Amino acid sequence: MYGSNPSTDDEERTAFRKAEKNYKLYYDNTRKKKQPRPVDLSEVIDFKSISESYRQNGELPSGIFAIQCDFDSVVFCLESHPGFYFIPGALTVEEQCRWIKESLTSFPQPPNRTNHNAIYGPLQDLFAAAKDNKALIQEDKYRGTNISEVEIIQNDINIPKWNFLDQSGALSRGATSKLVPASVLLRKLRWSTLGLQFVWSKRNYNISLPHNKIPDALCLLAERMAAAALPSGEVFQAEAAIVNYFGLGDTLGGHVDDMEKDWSKPIVSMSLCCKGIFLIGGKSRDVPPVAMFVRSGDVILMAGQARECFHGVPRIFTDKEHADISSLELQFSDEDDSAFLEYIRTSRININIRQVF
Ligand SMILES: O=C(O)CCC(=O)C(=O)O
Ligand SMILES: [Fe+2]
Numbered sequence: 001m002y003g004s005n006p007s008t009d010d011e012e013r014t015a016f017r018k019a020e021k022n023y024k025l026y027y028d029n030t031r032k033k034k035q036p037r038p039v040d041l042s043e044v045i046d047f048k049s050i051s052e053s054y055r056q057n058g059e060l061p062s063g064i065f066a067i068q069c070d071f072d073s074v075v076f077c078l079e080s081h082p083g084f085y086f087i088p089g090a091l092t093v094e095e096q097c098r099w100i101k102e103s104l105t106s107f108p109q110p111p112n113r114t115n116h117n118a119i120y121g122p123l124q125d126l127f128a129a130a131k132d133n134k135a136l137i138q139e140d141k142y143r144g145t146n147i148s149e150v151e152i153i154q155n156d157i158n159i160p161k162w163n164f165l166d167q168s169g170a171l172s173r174g175a176t177s178k179l180v181p182a183s184v185l186l187r188k189l190r191w192s193t194l195g196l197q198f199v200w201s202k203r204n205y206n207i208s209l210p211h212n213k214i215p216d217a218l219c220l221l222a223e224r225m226a227a228a229a230l231p232s233g234e235v236f237q238a239e240a241a242i243v244n245y246f247g248l249g250d251t252l253g254g255h256v257d258d259m260e261k262d263w264s265k266p267i268v269s270m271s272l273c274c275k276g277i278f279l280i281g282g283k284s285r286d287v288p289p290v291a292m293f294v295r296s297g298d299v300i301l302m303a304g305q306a307r308e309c310f311h312g313v314p315r316i317f318t319d320k321e322h323a324d325i326s327s328l329e330l331q332f333s334d335e336d337d338s339a340f341l342e343y344i345r346t347s348r349i350n351i352n353i354r355q356v357f
Pocket of ligand 2 (some may be wrong): 255256257311
């Protein structure tokens with residue numbers, strides 16, 4: 001699902017795959033330098049501009065309707081996709097800042113798991129280590145062994161087999177062959193799982209894995225957003241979340257999230273940092289998907305029939321013209337923290353929150 005998995009010929013031929021290829025980042029090699037291939041974005045729905053003109057004159061493009069809900073933002077729906085909701089600018093800049101920081105500092109902390117667990121076991125303080133220019137070095141007693149993630153889970157070996165050290169210290173220990181800069185690992189961070197742990201290899205929740213409750217503030221935020229997709233009186237309970245991290249060129253392939261029990265409960269999906277393109281298709285990959293921009297602060301809800309639809313993210317934009325993060329940049333500049341600033345300028349984060357049972 002993540003990155004560029006080799007796909008079969010059949011997948012290549014589906015309408016969903018065609019759309020993914022259409023929006024994906026490719027480079028044209030000109031004589032001078034690598035240039036991103038131009039993409040036709042004219043078919044991509046832009047809920048930010050739709051929201052602006054809706055607020056000004058009440059007009060909406062055909063196929064899109066609006067519903068009012070408790071909070072300030074307008075909620076847009078697609079006639080073609082019952083159960084799909086788009087809330088542009090649902091999060092204030094302060095809220096975006098808060099969840100970006102949490103996504104980088106606390107969400108990847110053990111017992112939460114990340115894509116790095118399979119290779120390195122649990123890693124502490126990755127973001128701080130990258131900021132401090134540290135590198136990961138394998139502990140002597142594990143060097144040369146290959147303990148798989150399954151063994152770590154089964155034997156509950158919760159001791160790190162790799163540690164972050166200052167690069168100079170690590171070098172003096174003669175560990176040049178097994179040295180991984182934390183900044184490289186931060187760039188390669190693709191997901192972390194909060195609350196009930198979703199196990200990617202089994203595509204299911206393993207409720208016996210150690211886990212922390214989803215932070216109360218995130219539960220409340222998800223509950224507030226989810227209300228737009230639920231009958232009044234029904235309350236969303238955040239039990240698990242997947243945080244996706246995208247660098248330029250990273251994609252999330254078309255998939256359906258079907259491991260939760262009650263599909264009338266929405267998935268609450270928050271976008272942070274750089275703008276991306278989100279595709280929502282149909283119940284098969286043969287249905288041509290609808291494309292839309294997702295910006296920092298936008299929230300998508302997928303409930304009911306939309307829960308059964310293929311969706312994915314074929315593209316993010318990190319260039320100044322398209323990334324659309326100026327208010328975020330301003331906020332982080334005030335805080336004088338260049339590590340966050342550098343990350344937000346080159347990345348997209350998505351937090352999607354689920355009620356599992
Ligand atoms: O990144 C996104 O906007 C979508 C994430 C998603 O669909 C997922 O993690 O299941
Ligand atoms: Fe998904």
